[in-house]
Amino acid sequence: MMLPARRTFQLLGVNAAVALLVSIVPELIMLWYVSAGASLLAAFIDLLLVVTEPAPRGERTVPHSLPLGVKRTVQLKLHNTSKRPLTLDIFDHFPQELHVTGFPLRLGLAVSSYAEALYEVTAQARGKLHFPCLQVRVLSPWRLWWHDMKLPVTSEVKVYPNFAAVAQYALLATDNHLSHLGIMKKRRRGEGQDFHQLREYRAGDSLRQIDWKATSRMRKAISREYQDERDQEIIFLLDCGHRMMAQDDDLSHFDHTLNAILLLTYVALRQGDAVGLGSFAGQQRWLPAHKGQYTVQQMLNALYDLQPTTFAPDYAQAATELLVRQKKRALVILLTNLRDEDLDDLLPALHLLRKRHVVLLASMREQAIDQALDARVDNHEEALHKAAVQHYVQARAATLARVQAAGIRCLDVPPATLSVNLINHYLDIKQSGVL
Structure with missing residues (x-):
């Protein structure tokens, strides 16, 4: 595609001025003919020159994987394959799931040289993303035209849950530094389940x-x-239903859950345990429990493109399938967003799991609830709203109390604190010896 450059409009302005002059002084009509003819000839020659020259060659260097919500840098490299210096405008066709800063870019390329350009991307959704092409505009030799073209430079990148946070926590996740994260590892000197030393x-x-x-x-x-006993198994049972789409901040409840799974996976592997995962409600995946640090990468590959769906969770079916797949006694962590109407389906499923496994129910509470409870009341409408929220909180507490009365461990926290609370409960369960 050919687009007029600024100099073309300047040339049109000159011809318009000549035409105005000729309208006042008709004897200068030849001047307008000469001006218009010369302009058309120059525009045509310049167009031929830019169309017939070879297109620049482009390269894109993008990280093989991106963490969700973290800035990363993409590098573009443009090579000049023509026999003249080039002026380029560049725009990369990035996926809509990326937030990008740094465009458009303008580069100058000397003969037989290349130039590099950097821009920053922030992934806003997980999954496999595709860069279809690189769009460049080449300024013609006489600067009358932009030759707009799309270079077939394709790339793919996988967006994972925020493993950068896991790497950061890995530096702290030692016996002496877990407390920096709010994780309380209670020591009981000399006590435990497995013999260690004399x-x-x-x-x-x-x-x-x-x-x-x-x-x-x-x-x-x-x-x-x-x-503490080692060689135990931890199984995450992940709800991919519609309630996990809820969002309080930059991340959905589902993404907060994935980050918590990754961090607890890292900590559990350091404790010598095996970790696995099963999902239900529209997205059914199964990762058997494994040990070793490579399991973190396996977990990332299993989770990176997993998305919540519009399906309602079927807890009974999920529990039945887990019992078929997981024979060894394990700590089963059910991650969901609980409602009181779920209890009739959830309680039988939890009882079924509890016959063979230790069960921890982790439910996320919307931050809007806490914010509504803390808000000031200045009028009748706000008072009614706060009373409705209080009623909802009481109903939710009653639901959790019924689950706890059945002997099931429960966790009801805002998404932002899910990771730390999950790890604390995991460590308490290990030290209690119930597995």
């Missing part, structure tokens, strides 16, 4: 910890030290 007796050790054979052999008091 050591010298310390004040405060119980008599049942003393190894009498080692004590008689060493002729000093020797205690057994235990550690």
Whole structure:
């Protein structure tokens, strides 16, 4: 496509001025003919020159994967394949799921050279994204035309849940630094489920910890030290239903859930446990429990394009399928957004799971509820609204109380605090020895 450049409009302005002059002084009609003819000839020659020259060659370097909501840099490289210096305007056809800053770009290319340009992208949705082409406009030699063309430069990128946060937490996720995240790992010296080592007796050790054979052999008091049981299995049961589309901030409840799954996966793997995942309500995926740090990458690949659907959750079916797939006793963490009308379907499913597994129900509470409770009341309408919210909160609390009365561990927190609360509950369950 050919587009007129600024100099073309300037040339038209000159010809318009000549035409105005000729209308006043008709004897100068030849001047207008010469001006118009020369302008048309120059425009035609300039158009031929830019159309017949070879197109520039473009390259795009994009990260293989992007974390959701984090800025990353994309690099463009344009090579001059013509025999003259080029002036280029560049626009990259990026996916609509990316927020982009830095366009449009203008580059100058010397003969037989290349230039690089950078721009920033922020992924706003997970999944596989496609860059279809790179659009450039080449300014003609006499600067009368822009030759607009699309270069077939294609790229694909996978947008994952925010694994950058997991990498940040990995630096803190040690015995001494978990508390920086609000994660309280309670130590019970010498106690646990699995034998760890023998050591010298310390004040405060119980008599049942003393190894009498080692004590008689060493002729000093020797205690057994235990550690929390390892080689256990954690299974996430993820609701992909319509309520997980709720959104309080930049991320949906579903994306907050995925971030929590990744962080708890990392912590559980460091504890020596195996981690797996199953999803239900429109998106059915199954990842058997595995150990090893490569499991984090497996989890990322299983989750990156998973999206909430318009389906209603069927808890009974999800529980039945999990029992068929997961034979070994495990900690099953059901992640959902609970409503009181779900209880008739949810309670039988939880009872079914509880026969073989330890179950933790993690439900997310909308921040709008807490904000409504904290808001001031200045008139009758606001008072009615706050009373309705209070009634909803009481009904929700009653629903959770019924679940807890059935012996099911419950968690009801805002999405932003889900990660830390999940890890704290996981550590408490491990240290309690119920698995």
